[in-house]
Amino acid sequence: ETGVTQTPRHLVMGMTNKKSLKCEQHLGHNAMYWYKQSAKKPLELMFVYSLEERVENNSVPSRFSPECPNSSHLFLHLHTLQPEDSALYLCASSHGTSNYGYTFGSGTRLTVV
């Protein structure tokens, strides 16, 4: 384990379902990130939270809704997703929002059917 834990590891959901992805870190980091990883494409930054405030929302569709209740936990709430949203969703954390030394979780493999 890297210190960043993501659950669940795998998720299959229908297009009308509502589900949430969870990320937890106990590294003392104060910035957390959601990334989307699709095959043969660069990692896509979705959201950034610094000190529990959202500082970036990279034109992500509203069917993805992040929540950061404290500096150790990050959620991604999903609803009415599309098949093209199927991907690996990665959570990362760091000291501040300087990009040096991200620690990634192992990801949630999401399949939308």
Added chain:
Amino acid sequence: QQQVKQSPQSLIVQKGGISIINCAYENTAFDYFPWYQQFPGKGPALLIAIRPDVSEKKEGRFTISFNKSAKQFSLHIMDSQPGDSATYFCAASVESNYQLIWGAGTKLIIKP
């Protein structure tokens, strides 16, 4: 301007050989160039990083070569081992900015 172009997409190297992965960028404001390594079922992990004030950085069998004038940087893995088989990502950014710009990745396979 914001892209980082990574090549090749996939690479097969014999055990003991040298693996070389290349990246090119356009934005001259970038001042931080990390490489991440990702094994199947895991998230990326920082492998090695360089800043443009040096032309080379070495950590064990891993070396970054940086050519500022050509706006290119590369990862060299010496004496490649089967355990090095993974996907490698280059990235670039302005260090003070959280926005890492990622290459598309290179799947490296080391044949025994």
